[in-house]
Amino acid sequence: MLKHTAASLRDIWDVLTAEVRRVFSDKTTIVIFFLATAVYPPLYYYIYHQEVLTAMAVAVVDLSRSEESKRFVHKIDATPELRVAYRPPTLPQAEELLAAHKVEAVFLFPADYAERIAKRQTATVTCISDIGSFIYYKNALLAGSAVLLDEMETIQLAHQAADGLTGAAAEIQVQPVGFDDVKLFNPTGGYAQYFIPALLLLVIHQTLFFGICVLCGDANENRKALHLIPPHLRRRSIYRVTLGRLLCFLLIYIPITLFDLCLVPRLFGIPQIGSPADTILFLLPFVVSVICFAMTFGNLFSRQRMSTLLSALFFSVILFFLSGMVWPQSNMPHFWLAFSYLFPSTPGIQGFVRISSMGATLTQVRGEYLALWIQAGAYFLTACLSLRYINKYRKI
Amino acid sequence: MLRVIVRELRRIWLFPRYLVILTLGAVFSFVFFATVSGEGQPQELPVAVVDMDGTYLSRRLCHEIDATPAVHIKALYTNHTEARKAMQRGEVFAFYEIPEGIYNDLLQFRSPHLTLYTNQAYLLAGSLSYRQLATMGHLATGAVQREVLRKKGFKDDEIMGIIQPVALETHAVGNATGNYQIYLMTTLIPGIVALMAMLHTAYVIGRERQERTVKSWMRKAGGDAVKAMVGKALPYTLHYTLLLLVAEVVMYGPMHFPMQGNWPLLMLVSLLTVTAAQSAGCFLMGCIPDPSVAMSLTSAYGTLAFTMCGFSFPVDAMPLPMQLFSMLFPLRHYWLAMRDITLYGSGLEQCWPEVCVLAAFVLLLLIGAAMLGRQFERRVAC
The missing domain is CATH 1.10.357 (Tetracycline Repressor; domain 2)
Incomplete structure (x- = not known):
């Protein structure tokens, strides 16, 4: 019994050291594992570090030329999001500015704007926004709404004053119920704070996946899959080989993951409000399941060194979308939601973002945590089975 | 070649x-x-309401929120912590907090406050639900005003002009609905x-x-x-x-x-x-x-x-x-x-x-x- 365990450990150790040597003697895996994980996070942080688009240029077409419309325009100019850059006299001229990308939005005040307000009818302001980038549209929408709500109160107070009601009594009439809003977890709506935690996780996921697939492809291409298995283990104890490789990648990726997901956000001032212990406990099954998933895929489908990069890179875009960070999971068709849980990135990103950006505890992400352990177990099994399969059926 | x-x-x-x-x-x-x-814009995003009041008025507010196409009320809570935890579990993107005694405060002109909490860690869902819910919050104020004005004998079309003196229509170029x-x-x-x-x-x-x-x-x-x-x-x-x-x-x-x-x-x-x-x-x-x-x-x-x-x-x-x-x-x-x-x-x-x-x-x-x-x-x- 003891002898058997000792032999197992010895085999696992042999595979592990052989695999470590393979990783460090391959230029491509060094580029993918170490260079990509070192360059991507700071680069993305640098790209997004301004977080928000401020002072977006807008044009105002004021056909009303009244005190009311001027006040509205003034408030638009005062928002941090928007800046009134042009005041063309007619709408077609404003649309030309929009088409030439000199402005990203146009606000139009109709000629009867002040008149309708005086008659106590609803006056309509029209905003036409560019949607090339959704941020333009979001800026126009949110800043426009904020000004609108403020202006509604001002006009109502003016009406009350005209009716002889002023001060606190008028305010109660206009706003019988006060309204506050609190933006949680990313108060400025910043892009870096939203995007980078999810992106960092995807970088870990994809570099591990492609790195392992390059190694598997190399083994498959050069028909040396058997070299991975110590001669006396052929046709049995495949699990020792898989476990040895798993430990090798785990050893390499523990420091990389800690660097990318715990140190880099701190260096660049991305708030991480979750407990570090929870973060690390959560990341462990994530890395294990990515490794096992990649080994399964690599054993079966990675026929050549470069083939997985060629055929699976476009999937990164889809993986990010499947994670539910763009389109909410609550609104995904059931089929795609189920499909998304085939990949460790989905529970990984959901759980990590909630722990790190929203301060959730491990029990609050228990669904995702469980999903990752199940994936880790299932993909470990498939990794073993796929290795057995290629050793048995492919003539190597 | x-x-x-x-x-x-x-x-x-x-x-x-x-x-x-x-x-x-x-x-x-x-x-x-x-x-x-396929929906174009996410509809019926899950939100919650923390109803600490539990009166006719707070229930009516809940109805009005639920009637907005962009959101639907997934859960009702009785305190802030529970709602925040639900948000951390990813079950809801936003929640309204209706304070205790809102109805009484209203009757006594003490201007009670509604509070809206939105989760901005999900940028799209957060900002879309925010816009709808913030407008809702102000319309809720409008609903109370409307009651008062009706009692004073105003007709409904006149009331609209009073409680909503200005409206903003936002279109995106070539993609009107965003x-x-x-x-x-x-x-x-x-x-x-x-x-x-x-x-x-x-x-x-x-x-x-x-x-x-x-x-x-x-x-x-x-x-x-x-x-x-x-x-x-x-x-x-x-x-x-x-x-x-x-x-x-x-x-x-x-x-x-x-x-x-x-x-x-x-x-x-x-x-x-x-x-x-x-x-x-x-x-x-x-x-x-x-x-x-x-x-x-x-x-x-x-x-x-x-x-x-x-x-x-x-x-x-x-x-x-x-x-x-x-x-x-x-x-x-x-x-x-x-x-x-x-x-x-x-x-x-x-x-x-x-x-x-x-x-x-x-x-x-x-x-x-x-x-x-x-x-x-x-x-x-x-």
Whole structure:
């Protein structure tokens, strides 16, 4: 019994050291594992570090030329999001500015704007926004709404004053119920704070996946899959080989993951409000399941060194979308939601973002945590089975 | 050059696996994005209400919130902590807090406060639910005002003018409802096809080096590296341009995505985008002798394109070096031109800079070919 365990450990150790040597003697895996994980996070942080688009240029077409419309325009100019850059006299001229990308939005005040307000009818302001980038549209929408709500109160107070009601009594009439809003977890709506935690996780996921697939492809291409298995283990104890490789990648990726997901956000001032212990406990099954998933895929489908990069890179875009960070999971068709849980990135990103950006505890992400352990177990099994399969059926 | 093309077609015929996989991958991506976000804008986002009051008024507020198409109330809680925890579990994107005694405070003119909490860690869901719910909050105030005015004898149409003196209508150019699917697919699908074209071209060049067959490839081109490179890339140019055009025809045709401009120009831009992406691939493959290192760098550059094209985060909000860097990505120029053509109906007089830059990318292919030719003479990795 003891002898058997000792032999197992010895085999696992042999595979592990052989695999470590393979990783460090391959230029491509060094580029993918170490260079990509070192360059991507700071680069993305640098790209997004301004977080928000401020002072977006807008044009105002004021056909009303009244005190009311001027006040509205003034408030638009005062928002941090928007800046009134042009005041063309007619709408077609404003649309030309929009088409030439000199402005990203146009606000139009109709000629009867002040008149309708005086008659106590609803006056309509029209905003036409560019949607090339959704941020333009979001800026126009949110800043426009904020000004609108403020202006509604001002006009109502003016009406009350005209009716002889002023001060606190008028305010109660206009706003019988006060309204506050609190933006949680990313108060400025910043892009870096939203995007980078999810992106960092995807970088870990994809570099591990492609790195392992390059190694598997190399083994498959050069028909040396058997070299991975110590001669006396052929046709049995495949699990020792898989476990040895798993430990090798785990050893390499523990420091990389800690660097990318715990140190880099701190260096660049991305708030991480979750407990570090929870973060690390959560990341462990994530890395294990990515490794096992990649080994399964690599054993079966990675026929050549470069083939997985060629055929699976476009999937990164889809993986990010499947994670539910763009389109909410609550609104995904059931089929795609189920499909998304085939990949460790989905529970990984959901759980990590909630722990790190929203301060959730491990029990609050228990669904995702469980999903990752199940994936880790299932993909470990498939990794073993796929290795057995290629050793048995492919003539190597 | 014809001989190079024939040789390449033969190679594809003998080993069609990756062409088939990538074509299926492009179709899959198209179907995925067309079905996953079919609603256009997320509807019925789950939100919660913390009702600490539990009176007629608070229940009516809940009804009004639930009646908004953008959200639906998934849970009612009695305290703040529970709602916050539900948000951390990812069950709701926002919640309203109705304070205790709101009805009494209202009757006694003490101006009670409603509070709205939105989760901005999910940017899209957070900001969309925020807008709807903030407007709701103010309409709730309006509902109370309406009751008061009705009692005073005002008619309903007069009341609307009083409680909502101004309204704001927001339209997006060419995409009036702010349909997210249109916005996503018009950039992502061409981006994916261009990425595939680049990687595939890079891959087939890398394969020649890996298999040490550069010599036979060069011989077919009569020793001219440029001819060899162009001949090799052309079958893929044709294939991926065709794929991209089919995708565009489906999007702007049966799917009714906005298309204000002229088709020939969009087709020209699509063709140039594919060739530009391929040229970038040829450049990297030509310059870096180790094919799989070159392939991983090409991949890194290719994935960056989705960020650098500026469709998610605008390029003008990036630091200046990155704004310049964005010029090096064909997808950036495609995005600029596509936006002008489809949304604004612009013609060549507006898009000529993008067309010229995309065409200039072919220079990269020439440089890549020259490098390859030189390495071939010196027998480096050939």
